[in-house]
Amino acid sequence: MSKLKSIEELQKIRQAAKDNLDLRSTAESEDRIIIRVGMATCGIASGARTTMNAIVDELREQNITNVSVTQTGCMGYCAEEPLVEVVFKDKPSVIYGHVDAQRGREIVNEHIKNGRLLQNAIITKSFEKID
Amino acid sequence: MNNYRMHLLVCGGTGCTSSDSLKLVDELKESIEKHGISNEVEVVITGCFGFCEKGPILKVYPDDVFYVTVKPEDAEEIVEEHVIKGRQVERLLYVEPNLKVKLEGQKDLPFYKKQIRIALRNCGFINPEDINECLAADGYQALAKCLCEMSKEEVIETVIKSGLRGRGGGGFPTGLKWKYTSNNASDVKYIICNADEGDPGAFMDRSILEGDPHSVLEAMAIAGYAIGAEHGYIYIRAEYPLAIHRLEIAITQARELGLLGIDILGTGFNFDVELRYGAGAFVCGEETALIHSIEGARGEPSTKPPFPAQCGVWDKPTCVNNVETLANIPPIFLRGADWFRTIGTEKSPGTKVFALAGKVNNVGLVEVPMGTTLREVIYDIGGGIKNNKEFKAVQTGGPSGGCITKENLDIPIDYESLNSIGSMMGSGGMIVMDEDNCMVNIAKYYLEFTKEESCGKCTPCRVGNKRLLEILDKITQGNGTEQDLADLVELGEIIKDTSLCGLGQTAPNPVLSTLHYFYDEYLAHVREKKCPAAVCESLLSYIILPEKCVGCTACAKVCPVPCILGEVKKTHVIDQSKCIKCGACYNTCKFSAIAKR
Numbered sequence: 095m096s097k098l099k100s101i102e103e104l105q106k107i108r109q110a111a112k113d114n115l116d117l118r119s120t121a122e123s124e125d126r127i128i129i130r131v132g133m134a135t136c137g138i139a140s141g142a143r144t145t146m147n148a149i150v151d152e153l154r155e156q157n158i159t160n161v162s163v164t165q166t167g168c169m170g171y172c173a174e175e176p177l178v179e180v181v182f183k184d185k186p187s188v189i190y191g192h193v194d195a196q197r198g199r200e201i202v203n204e205h206i207k208n209g210r211l212l213q214n215a216i217i218t219k220s221f222e223k224i225d
Numbered sequence: 226m227n228n229y230r231m232h233l234l235v236c237g238g239t240g241c242t243s244s245d246s247l248k249l250v251d252e253l254k255e256s257i258e259k260h261g262i263s264n265e266v267e268v269v270i271t272g273c274f275g276f277c278e279k280g281p282i283l284k285v286y287p288d289d290v291f292y293v294t295v296k297p298e299d300a301e302e303i304v305e306e307h308v309i310k311g312r313q314v315e316r317l318l319y320v321e322p323n324l325k326v327k328l329e330g331q332k333d334l335p336f337y338k339k340q341i342r343i344a345l346r347n348c349g350f351i352n353p354e355d356i357n358e359c360l361a362a363d364g365y366q367a368l369a370k371c372l373c374e375m376s377k378e379e380v381i382e383t384v385i386k387s388g389l390r391g392r393g394g395g396g397f398p399t400g401l402k403w404k405y406t407s408n409n410a411s412d413v414k415y416i417i418c419n420a421d422e423g424d425p426g427a428f429m430d431r432s433i434l435e436g437d438p439h440s441v442l443e444a445m446a447i448a449g450y451a452i453g454a455e456h457g458y459i460y461i462r463a464e465y466p467l468a469i470h471r472l473e474i475a476i477t478q479a480r481e482l483g484l485l486g487i488d489i490l491g492t493g494f495n496f497d498v499e500l501r502y503g504a505g506a507f508v509c510g511e512e513t514a515l516i517h518s519i520e521g522a523r524g525e526p527s528t529k530p531p532f533p534a535q536c537g538v539w540d541k542p543t544c545v546n547n548v549e550t551l552a553n554i555p556p557i558f559l560r561g562a563d564w565f566r567t568i569g570t571e572k573s574p575g576t577k578v579f580a581l582a583g584k585v586n587n588v589g590l591v592e593v594p595m596g597t598t599l600r601e602v603i604y605d606i607g608g609g610i611k612n613n614k615e616f617k618a619v620q621t622g623g624p625s626g627g628c629i630t631k632e633n634l635d636i637p638i639d640y641e642s643l644n645s646i647g648s649m650m651g652s653g654g655m656i657v658m659d660e661d662n663c664m665v666n667i668a669k670y671y672l673e674f675t676k677e678e679s680c681g682k683c684t685p686c687r688v689g690n691k692r693l694l695e696i697l698d699k700i701t702q703g704n705g706t707e708q709d710l711a712d713l714v715e716l717g718e719i720i721k722d723t724s725l726c727g728l729g730q731t732a733p734n735p736v737l738s739t740l741h742y743f744y745d746e747y748l749a750h751v752r753e754k755k756c757p758a759a760v761c762e763s764l765l766s767y768i769i770l771p772e773k774c775v776g777c778t779a780c781a782k783v784c785p786v787p788c789i790l791g792e793v794k795k796t797h798v799i800d801q802s803k804c805i806k807c808g809a810c811y812n813t814c815k816f817s818a819i820a821k822r
Contacts, residue, residue: 117229
């Protein structure tokens with residue numbers, strides 16, 4: 095590591111380090127968006143892991159920091175795997191089916207970034223949960 | 226850089242590492258490796274989360290799930306269930322004892338709800354051995370701001386304006402200390418970080434150094450800039466090996482980046498830090514004794530004036546600040562003195578870290594705004610008294626402090642209010658006592674400590690405290706008289722008035738405060754020769770309750786004398802003339818048939 099000669103150099107190294115820590119501050123942020131990837135046996139078998147890694151990668155590429163990607167068990171709709179659920183705070187959740195890496199990146203760019211749903215990929219716009 | 230989607234944070238403080246948290250880390254890493262997801266998930270060792278009662282702690286990001294009492298053998302299940310399948314391991318979640326519900330997030334826990342973490346902001350959030358994580362959490366930003374945008378006077382003015390007071394116990398305004406040291410002209414000056422934490426049960430300084438060492442280094446550099454010092458010492462106990470280890474790593478990393486050393490950030494300011502190890506003498510927490518110890522002399526205090534600000538280490542102007550005080554400095558510069566003043570009370574702004582210990586459900590490290598009441602700390606955060614026993618008193622300020630009773634539980638905590646009820650803030654030790662604690666014994670315990678730790682330089686402390694202890698010993702043996710109680714008060718007051726340093730001036734406090742609040746208990750010891758809490762061995766006897774005894778003979782078998790008589794399935798009796806009061810029968814009986822009276 096070379097010595098920092100100025101405040102600008104400090105800011106530069108801090109920004110680089112910050113990206114790595116975003117994952118932790120995201121959990122605390124108020125406007126957190128959650129992306130859940132169905133990762134039960136069925137999901138994993140149909141490639142959910144590749145999907146999830148693509149989503150994580152795209153989020154970083156686009157520098158989006160208020161999204162936490164998490165995994166969940168079987169969502170029940172195994173025919174449409176891999177399944178991805180997008181939850182905005184105070185909005186009904188949206189579930190996408192047949193999400194491969196390509197579609198995962200589209201979700202990040204269209205739904206998360208531009209607020210446009212991928213109409214052709216939605217399974218149901220929402221579902222009722224019994225608490 | 227790896228694209229981690231998940232961070233597993235494991236507490237690497239002294240508390241959790243002694244319950245195998247590092248082994249847990251190894252197991253987690255191994256399991257993650259085995260499942261081929263090591264490029265997705267990172268395991269991070271952090272500083273203390275504070276919730277030591279339930280350690281080891283594991284926190285999962287970004288899911289914000291908080292696991293407690295995690296054992297190494299749980300690693301496989303956490304990886305398979307949570308990391309891979311996204312199912313929480315329910316049995317490892319914290320269970321709210323009153324409502325019996327499982328809580329998921331750290332913020333949901335009652336233990337954390339009333340806390341505001343300023344000094345502990347990065348403990349349990351960053352990896353203390355990686356300067357990059359510290360930089361990402363705004364480390365060294367305050368230093369950069371001070372060096373590039375502020376004059377020395379402005380830096381000192383900001384600290385004065387914030388109202389920050391010494392967290393080591395004295396409560397002296399930190400900004401004024403800086404100002405006095407700055408005003409004394411000298412070619413060389415020093416800044417010292419006092420990490421000689423000695424109060425029994427207090428461990429906030431250790432936790433800060435273990436969890437966020439850079440915040441202390443950064444604050445020392447800021448102080449150095451303000452007072453005109455280029456050299457800093459951290460005086461730390463050799464018995465804090467983990468804190469020393471992490472400090473050494475932090476100092477090396479900061480030097481590599483040029484955040485310590487010559488020409489910091491190209492501003493022409495030079496500052497470096499050196500560690501000095503203390504051998505663990507309590508008196509070396511006193512600043513003049515500490516300075517003598519750094520110089521290689523005996524750790525004995527000297528009279529003030531001259532104050533260290535005039536004539537300190539190597540006879541140069543020196544500023545001594547406590548670890549927790551320093552940890553508060555960077556946030557004050559990043560968020561402003563006005564922000565700091567919005568927290569806490571008018572005269573004591575900010576927060577205080579307390580080491581909650583004793584008969585309370587959630588022991589651990591808590592940081593609360595000044596002005597929080599003791600009731601909130603003990604009942605809301607601490608979860609109340611263990612086993613639903615009756616609260617008796619809380620001891621604050623360690624061996625220099627005093628006891629606070631139920632009547633004063635609603636007093637807001639700050640420097641003045643604690644002094645007004647005969648105790649003190651001290652460094653933040655808080656020991657909770659229940660009905661089973663004998664107050665005479667507690668006073669004796671603290672006095673044993675101060676008697677041991679007295680450096681012997683001045684007579685009132687060296688001889689006086691020994692005499693105090695002898696009287697207490699006599700009382701607990703059942704040989705005390707009412708005159709002894711009067712002597713305790715008189716002698717105690719004299720020691721307070723005539724001792725040289727803070728140690729002697731405060732050593733009688735535990736005795737005087739327990740005498741004040743629990744005079745009846747002392748009286749019971751001397752008049753009736755009884756210990757109401759059934760602690761003092763000479764004053765109690767073990768008896769067998771006939772209605773509960775089933776005649777299992779278990780007590781008779783363990784009695785070493787033997788003095789327990791009785792046949793199988795018939796009530797047993799203890800021969801009091803032979804009983805040595807070892808308590809073996811009491812601990813063995815499964816039917817609670819043996820009582821201490």
